[in-house]
Amino acid sequence: MIEIYAQQQYEDKFKSGFPLLMSSFIQYTPNTYKEGGFFKLFDTNNTFIAKGYLGKQNKGIGWILSWKEHETIDRNFFMNKLIVALNKRTQYFEDPDTTAFRIFNGEGDGIGGFTIDYFDEYYLFNWYSEGIYTFRDEIIDVFSQLVAYKGIYEKRRSDENGSYVEGKDFVMGEPADFPIMVKENGVKIAVDLEDGPMVGVFLDQREVRKKLRDYYAKNKTLLNTFSYTGVFSVFALMGGAKMTESVDLAKRSTSLTIEQMVINELDYDSQSIVVMDVFDYFNQAKEAGKRFDIVVLDPPSYARSKKNTFSAAKDYADLVGKALDLTEKDGMIIASTNHSGLKREKFWDMIEKGFESRGERALKIESFKLPKDFAIHNQLRESDYLKVFFVKRKK
The missing domain is CATH 3.30.750.80 (RNA methyltransferase domain (HRMD) like)
Known part of the structure; x- marks a missing residue:
């Protein structure tokens, strides 16, 4: 077990329960680093703060497991x-x-x-x-x-x-x-646990999909961008939506979306599934005069295609503006991001800027965080990563 010392200005942060070991917060000695190795964290007075393990990931270089000096990690x-x-x-x-x-x-x-x-x-x-x-x-x-x-x-x-x-x-x-068939609030979802990095559904959006189905979808048209397997579209249809259009760059999104509709006994032939870069789609759909009652924006934090690069932290306002071009005057945008580094207040500011870019003002109808099964750490803001707003034009 190696000894690590906190930078003095971050001692109180660690002592208050901050769980992430970040290289900028400690007096870091690279030659002592070993993946999976245990560490003890001390303040500059050589007083024990916490203990944990070393493991580099995109958040930091390790995690604190206990603030009890004599607790055994076993x-x-x-x-x-x-x-x-x-x-x-x-x-x-x-x-x-x-x-x-x-x-x-x-x-x-x-x-x-x-x-x-x-x-x-x-x-x-x-x-x-x-x-x-x-x-x-x-x-x-x-x-x-x-x-x-x-x-x-x-x-x-x-x-x-x-x-x-x-x-x-x-x-x-x-x-x-x-695929195995699971249920989410009564709706069937096909899942494949051996199909690369993803399985067919993002479980953290469960409450958002239920709200869409139960309160907003009936007799509406829905545009589902970055649609993946089309689960938002399925929930809209189960809630009585008139029509859905699902757009994703991946070619396999077509078969996966059809699969989700078939297992719920929905007529996929009456729905639209488009394989296209979402940003190219926005331009073509605007020229074609398409309009929808509800537009779902749930992009990855970062996305890159042959012609376009997207970063939620930089480009979400522009995305909202493009979505507004395709939204009916009394329609709604469901704006979502899982970018852990984007603060909730900043995300809302970007949504407002997107509306302002089209001479509109944003009206917040509902907002969502992570569901309770996605337990968060109160001392680590990034663990509460999901931010979703249902937004309309302010009249």
Whole structure:
């Protein structure tokens, strides 16, 4: 276990419970670094602050696990954290209408660097650093003794940029016959846990999709940009939408969107699925005079195509302006970002600037954060990453 010393100006931050070890916050000595190695953190007076493990990812270089000097980080430590997290999700396990949710959310549940999702008796681990992956066997072994499961899968995103690492995703149990059908508030969703870095649905948008279906979709037309597998479109149709248009650059989005519609007994032939760069689509749709009652904007934090580059932190206002060009006068934009570095207030400012670019003023109708199964760490703002606003023109 190596000794690390906090920069004096960040001592109080660590002492108050900040869980992320950042190189700029410490007196960092590179030759002492080892992925998965344990550290003790001290202040400049050589007083113990906390202990944790080293693991480089896009957020930092390690995670604090305990502020108790004599607490042992071992099998029982991991087991206790997992038990507490599982007990907090009891209500989700008991809900027959929702069979896909998060059961362990990294630092929000006490161990930064990995997550676990539940998909109708199948579990998926996501590992975000080589450091946390060194504990992989012990964590999975403990976990497999705590739950009943059909199968366990994993995905490694353990380079410093969080990119997916190709490899065998199946871990143990009974291999699934993909896609498996899960439910979200009664709607069926096809999921594939072996299909690269993503599985077919983003679970953190569950409450947003339910609100769209239950309160806003009836008799409306919906444009779903960056549509991926078209799940927003499915929820709109299940809520009585007249028509949806789903737009995504990936060619496979067509078959995946059709699949989601078919399993919910929706007529996909009556819907529009467009394979195109979203920014090119905006230009063509504006020229064609297309208008929609609801426009969903849920882009990745960063996106790059042959002709366009998008950064949520820089370009979201422009995206909102382009969406307004395709929105009916009394229509609504669902503006969303998962950019952890973009503050909620700043994101709203960008939405307002997008409206102002078209001579309009933004009216906030509803807003959403992460659902409760995505536990956040109160001392780490970036862990509360999801920001969603339902917005209309102010009259």
